Every structure is written in structure tokens, then in C-alpha cells.
Amino acid sequence: MKQKTSISVIKIIIYIVCIFLAILSIMPFWIMLVNATRSTTQIQQHAISLLPSGHLMNNLKILTGKSFNPIKGFINSMIISSGATACAVYFSTLTAYALVVYNWKLRQPFFTFIMAVLMIPTQVVSIGFYQFMYQIHMTNNFLALILPSIAAPATVFFMRQFMIPSLPIDIINSARIDGSGEFYTFNKIVLPIMKPAIATQAIFTFVSSWNNLFLPLILLTQQDKYTMPIMVSLLRGDIYKTEFGAVYMGLTLTVLPLFFVYFLLSKYIIAGVALGGVKG
Amino acid sequence: MKRNKLSYAKYGYIFSIPFVAAFLIFTLYPIIYTIILGFTDFKGLGTTTFHFLDNPFRNFQIILANPSFQKALWNTVFIWVVNFIPQIFLAILLSAWFTNGQRKIKGQGIFKVIFYMPNIITAATVAILFGALFGYPMGPVNDLFTTLGWSEKPIYFLQNKWVARGVIAFIQFWMWYGYTMIILISGILGINPELFEAAQIDGATNFQKFIYVTIPNLRTILIYTLITxxxxxxxxxxxPKLFVQNSGPDSATLTTSVFIYNQAFSGSYLYNRASAASMIMFLIISVLSGIVFVLMQDKYDVKERRQIKKIQREMKQKSRNGGNI
Incomplete structure (x- = not known):
């Protein structure tokens, strides 16, 4: 009896903490969404309101009337993120396939090498990367942000872990007997089997490419090449200093596509994060 | 047959070519280039030629003696530590709560989804959103403070360097504890349930089970979390770049990455200095990761070796006693 009451007290505490944390997660975004519909004067009088107002279109007009071009940013981000995602998942699966299926001399060293590469802090080598791109005239070229993801060590690692238990070697052998070439086997038989892993990794690569600020910021200097995060960084500038409603509107526009993807796929995303953790 | 197998091995090499090529071009070459630039006089927009310095370590000396860099390094470490300690504690606590079989917490799935949500939102957006929330004179936080009567006048929060730094640490904590929690939960679920059953039979309380079974078995995942x-x-x-303009009062929120960015891209174009600073950070990060890895690894190995020896001794004793099993 006594233990039961103590358990339920603990349970209540747990719920209180969890609900508090949930509010903490949601509140900033809720304020953002509501304030995107309120006029700057309303926000100045009371910056917190739980109920939306009717100035959505007006805020949008002020926002796009200056340097913020959400459609352009959306399209640019879409091109870069889709390209990077396609490169990362396709070539990582191919690399994992080489590591799992073929018995070659450098197989083990190559795997160790990939694990070491995983630890390289990429941002601190950006000066050399920028200079290199500058010299071959690849700044302001989306390919400079897409092609590097062909070598995505974390994705290779994940694909390998997934492939070892789920790819029956017999299928490959029977495909060989039927005269299928190795490359054909990979594209037509292995890729479909790897679909669940590809989907998980595609989500993560896409989101992290979409959210990336540092490299696009140093590489893309022309305004019509700006990605969504660079557009967001413009909201910090002086031209939006007093346009509170428009700033919240701009933030909302960048968050909405992510919210949409997240709540549609949250089940897979959470499962994917959990799988990534087992790698240790 | 054997010949056939040999001919397949070459595909291992062929299929690795794209990865290796992309790595050489986009990672290794830039690393080497960054290292080289750190020893040269390479600066200014549009320059393409450079000379090695007479004193090759001059850039490194200048950077290490630069008070701005020292401050940035201190800020970076401070912000990381202040975010990581509560983050790992909260994540451990939540994962212990969520994996306890005796009290089933309802709505776990929804809580996980909500806690993880800030992590997938663009960091740039989050930074500017929090900048707006802490706005002066009329940001939402100020609105809350004056409405609740906590302060009579609006407070210029971000003018205080400790608040500015603290809020960045909080944002970092807020964005990442959900991620850490999910990883720890999956780690706990991966522990052999027999270990918990054995502890249960020995009369261990929930807390004891947690300290003596869960935490030691999470070692690898904790190292992984710490290093990443x-x-x-x-x-x-x-x-830090977008939260407060110009890195806040007294450069309170200047981090090393922002410092490197400012050296190279905002006006001064000192690519050589930026490269030197990058390499210093590269070294610091590698050395720290290495130390963490070795420390945690060794402790475990020593323990394990001791345990193996102990078991061997017991076995010997048993066999001496007549081998009753």
C-alpha cells in the first residue's frame, strides 16, 4: 500500500516535469506563430498573446517587400538539399555494399578509415574548402554544396550496420547465376531491400543540409542563390529592426516546412535517432 | 570457382571509388590546404598567390596571443560545458523514467516527439527567434516579467554578458536534450534484460539497478554522446552568430567558429590567420576526443581484466577444491 502511494507520487512528479518540458518546447514556436499574425503595434503593446490576430497578409507584405524572398530561398534550399540527399544515400549505400558483400584485401582498413573520418570536425577546415572552391570558380555554384555529400561516413556506417543482417547473400549469388552484372544487381535488387534504411538516412541528410548555415553563408554571395537559413539571417539586419510582425512571419515561413515534415514522419525520425545511437 | 571469387573482389574497390574520390577532393585536400595556408601570408579578397612566412609559426603565435581568440575559446568551452552538464543529467533522468517497466508513463511517444522537435528546426531560425523573445524593450520575456510583476521596468537582458552567454547555453541544451534522451533510451533498451532480473532477485532497488546495471552498461553510448x-x-x-548582434556586450558570445568566420570573411580577409585558428581548434578537438576515448576505454579494460583474473582465480580454487560444479 505504502509503496503504491509513493510510486504514484513519483508518477505525478514525472508527469509535471514532462508537461513542463513539453510546454518549454512548444511555447517559443507558439509565440512565433501567433505573433506572425499580429501587427507590430499589437506586439509592442503586449508581446505575448495566445490568440492570433488578423494581420497575417500585412506582415507577409512587409516581409517580402524588403530583401526577404521566401520562395527563392525555398527553391534554392530544395535543390541543394535534394541533391545532397540523393548523393549521400546512393553513394553511401554503394560504399556500404562494397564493405559488406565483397571480400577484398583493403576491406577492413577501409572500414577503420571511414570510422576515423567520422570524427573529423568539418567546419574547421572550411577556409581551405572555400579557397579551393574560389580558385575553381565554384562559389555561388550549388554543386559545391551537393557533391561533398558523396563521402558521408556516418551514412555509410549506418547503411553497413543495416545491410549486414538484412541482405541475404543468396539473392546476390542467384542474381549472378542469372547473369546479372554487379552494378545492375546493386541498383535493381539491393537498393529496394535497403529502402527503410535509405528513407531514414534521407530524412536526416535532408534536414541537416536544409538547416546548414556556415558553408552556404561563405560560398553563396549572390542574393538570388541564398538558401533559407541565409534568408533567415537577413532578419537580424537593420532593415527589419522595427518590423516585429514581419520578423515573426519570416521565421514562421522557414519553420513551417520542417514542422510539416516532422509531424508527418516523426515516428520514423525518432526511430532513426534511436538506431543511430546504437552505433557506439 | 576460385577464380570467379577473385574477380568479384575488384568490385569492392570499384564501388568504393566515389566515396574515396569525394573524400580526397572535398575533405582531405581542403584540410591540407588549410594547414598550408596557416603558414603563409595569404590574405585579402581575390588573392591567389602566397608565400611561406620566414617564421612559419607566426600566424599561430599571433592567434594564440590574440585576446579575442582567447576570449572566444573560453566562451566556447563555457557555453558547451554549461549546456552539456544539465543536458546529460536531464537526458539520463528522463530515459530512466521512460524505460522503467514498473511505472508505465502514458504519452511517452508524444513526449519524445515534442522533446526532440527543437532539434530539427533550423538553428539560424531558433537563434533569431530567441533573440526576438528576449527583445528590449518589448519582447515576450519582458512582457511576461512585467505582467507577472517580477520587474517594473523592461530589462535589457542581452546587454548583460552572463545572460547572453547563459541563454545561448540554454538554447543549446533545449535543442539537444531530446536527442540525447532518445539515444540513451535506445541504449538502455539494448541492455540484456537478464542483468536487471538478476539484480531484481538480489533485491536491488530501482535506484541501485540504475547505478549498478544501467549506467555501467551505457558506457559506450555515454562516450559517444560526450565526444559527438x-x-x-x-x-x-x-x-552565437545570429543570437545577439556583433557577439553581444564585451564579445560575450563570440565563439571560436564565429572568430574564424570574422577573421576570414567579414571585412578583414585574413585567411592565413583564420586557417591557423582553424588548425588550433582542430588540434584541440582531436586531442580532447582522444583523451575522452582513451580514459573511458582504459578504465573499462582494466576493470574487465581484473574481473577475468578474479574469475580465473576462482576457477583454479574450485578445481583445487575438487571441482564440484
Whole structure:
């Protein structure tokens, strides 16, 4: 009896903490969404309101009337993120396939090498990367942000872990007997089997490419090449200093596509994060 | 037959070519280039030629003696530590709560989804959103404070360097504890349930089970979390760059990545100095990761070896006693 009451007290505490944390997660975004519909004067009088107002279109007009071009940013981000995602998942699966299926001399060293590469802090080598791109005239070229993801060590690692238990070697052998070439086997038989892993990794690569600020910021200097995060960084500038409603509107526009993807796929995303953790 | 197998091995090499090529071009070459630039006089927009310095370590000396860099390094470490300690504690606590079989917490799935949500939102957006929330004179936080009567006048929060730094640490914590929690939960679920059953039979309380079974078995995952968080945290850029303008009062929120960016890209174009600073950070991060890895690894190995010896001794004793099993 006594233990039961103590358990339920603990349970209540747990719920209180969890609900508090949930509010903490949601509140900033809720304020953002509501304030995107309120006029700057309303926000100045009371910056917190739980109920939306009717100035959505007006805020949008002020926002796009200056340097913020959400459609352009959306399209640019879409091109870069889709390209990077396609490169990362396709070539990582191919690399994992080489590591799992073929018995070659450098197989083990190559795997160790990939694990070491995983630890390289990429941002601190950006000066050399920028200079290199500058010299071959690849700044302001989306390919400079897409092609590097062909070598995505974390994705290779994940694909390998997934492939070892789920790819029956017999299928490959029977495909060989039927005269299928190795490359054909990979594209037509292995890729479909790897679909669940590809989907998980595609989500993560896409989101992290979409959210990336540092490299696009140093590489893309022309305004019509700006990605969504660079557009967001413009909201910090002086031209939006007093346009509170428009700033919240701009933030909302960048968050909405992510919210949409997240709540549609949250089940897979959470499962994917959990799988990534087992790698240790 | 054997010949056939040999001919397949070459595909291992062929299929690895794209990865290796992309790595050589986009990672290794830039690393080497960054290292080289650190020893040269390479600066200014549009320059393409450079000379090695007479004193090759001059850039490194200048950077290490630069008070701005020292401050940035201190800020970066401070912000990371202040975010990581509560983050790992909260994540451990939540994962212990969520994996306890005796009390089933309802709505776990929804809580996980909500706690993880800030992590997938663009960091740039989050930084500017929090900048607006803490706005002066009329930001939402100020509105809350004056409405609740906590302060009579609006407070210029971000003018205080400790508040500015603290809020960045909080944002980092807020974005990442959900991620850490999910990883720890999956780690706990991967522990052999027999260990918990054995502890249960021995009369261990929930707390004892947690300390003596869960935590030691999470060792690898905790190392992984610590190292990845450190690598990410010491390269922090988006949030400190955008949260307060010009790195806040007295450069309170200047991190090393923002420092490197400012050296190279905002006006001064000192690519050589930026490269030197990058290499210093590269070294610091590698050394720290290595130390963490070795320390945690060794402790475990020593323990394990001791345990194996103990078991061997017991076995010997048993066999001496007549081998009753």
C-alpha cells in the first residue's frame, strides 16, 4: 500500500516535469506563430498573446517587400538539399555494399578509415574548402554544396550496420547465376531491400543540409542563390529592426516546412535517432 | 570457382571509388590546404598567390596571443560545458523514467516527439527567434516579467554578458536534450534484460539497478554522446552568430567558429590567420576526443581484466577444491 502511494507520487512528479518540458518546447514556436499574425503595434503593446490576430497578409507584405524572398530561398534550399540527399544515400549505400558483400584485401582498413573520418570536425577546415572552391570558380555554384555529400561516413556506417543482417547473400549469388552484372544487381535488387534504411538516412541528410548555415553563408554571395537559413539571417539586419510582425512571419515561413515534415514522419525520425545511437 | 571469387573482389574497390574520390577532393585536400595556408601570408579578397612566412609559426603565435581568440575559446568551452552538464543529467533522468517497466508513463511517444522537435528546426531560425523573445524593450520575456510583476521596468537582458552567454547555453541544451534522451533510451533498451532480473532477485532497488546495471552498461553510448557533443559544441556557429548582434556586450558570445568566420570573411580577409585558428581548434578537438576515448576505454579494460583474473582465480580454487560444479 505504502509503496503504491509513493510510486504514484513519483508518477505525478514525472508527469509535471514532462508537461513542463513539453510546454518549454512548444511555447517559443507558439509565440512565433501567433505573433506572425499580429501587427507590430499589437506586439509592442503586449508581446505575448495566445490568440492570433488578423494581420497575417500585412506582415507577409512587409516581409517580402524588403530583401526577404521566401520562395527563392525555398527553391534554392530544395535543390541543394535534394541533391545532397540523393548523393549521400546512393553513394553511401554503394560504399556500404562494397564493405559488406565483397571480400577484398583493403576491406577492413577501409572500414577503420571511414570510422576515423567520422570524427573529423568539418567546419574547421572550411577556409581551405572555400579557397579551393574560389580558385575553381565554384562559389555561388550549388554543386559545391551537393557533391561533398558523396563521402558521408556516418551514412555509410549506418547503411553497413543495416545491410549486414538484412541482405541475404543468396539473392546476390542467384542474381549472378542469372547473369546479372554487379552494378545492375546493386541498383535493381539491393537498393529496394535497403529502402527503410535509405528513407531514414534521407530524412536526416535532408534536414541537416536544409538547416546548414556556415558553408552556404561563405560560398553563396549572390542574393538570388541564398538558401533559407541565409534568408533567415537577413532578419537580424537593420532593415527589419522595427518590423516585429514581419520578423515573426519570416521565421514562421522557414519553420513551417520542417514542422510539416516532422509531424508527418516523426515516428520514423525518432526511430532513426534511436538506431543511430546504437552505433557506439 | 576460385577464380570467379577473385574477380568479384575488384568490385569492392570499384564501388568504393566515389566515396574515396569525394573524400580526397572535398575533405582531405581542403584540410591540407588549410594547414598550408596557416603558414603563409595569404590574405585579402581575390588573392591567389602566397608565400611561406620566414617564421612559419607566426600566424599561430599571433592567434594564440590574440585576446579575442582567447576570449572566444573560453566562451566556447563555457557555453558547451554549461549546456552539456544539465543536458546529460536531464537526458539520463528522463530515459530512466521512460524505460522503467514498473511505472508505465502514458504519452511517452508524444513526449519524445515534442522533446526532440527543437532539434530539427533550423538553428539560424531558433537563434533569431530567441533573440526576438528576449527583445528590449518589448519582447515576450519582458512582457511576461512585467505582467507577472517580477520587474517594473523592461530589462535589457542581452546587454548583460552572463545572460547572453547563459541563454545561448540554454538554447543549446533545449535543442539537444531530446536527442540525447532518445539515444540513451535506445541504449538502455539494448541492455540484456537478464542483468536487471538478476539484480531484481538480489533485491536491488530501482535506484541501485540504475547505478549498478544501467549506467555501467551505457558506457559506450555515454562516450559517444560526450565526444559527438564536444565535436559539435566546440564548432558552435549559427546560434552565437545570429543570437545577439556583433557577439553581444564585451564579445560575450563570440565563439571560436564565429572568430574564424570574422577573421576570414567579414571585412578583414585574413585567411592565413583564420586557417591557423582553424588548425588550433582542430588540434584541440582531436586531442580532447582522444583523451575522452582513451580514459573511458582504459578504465573499462582494466576493470574487465581484473574481473577475468578474479574469475580465473576462482576457477583454479574450485578445481583445487575438487571441482564440484
Amino acid at each position: 557533443s564536444m565535436i559539435g559544441g566546440l564548432q558552435m556557429f549559427d546560434i
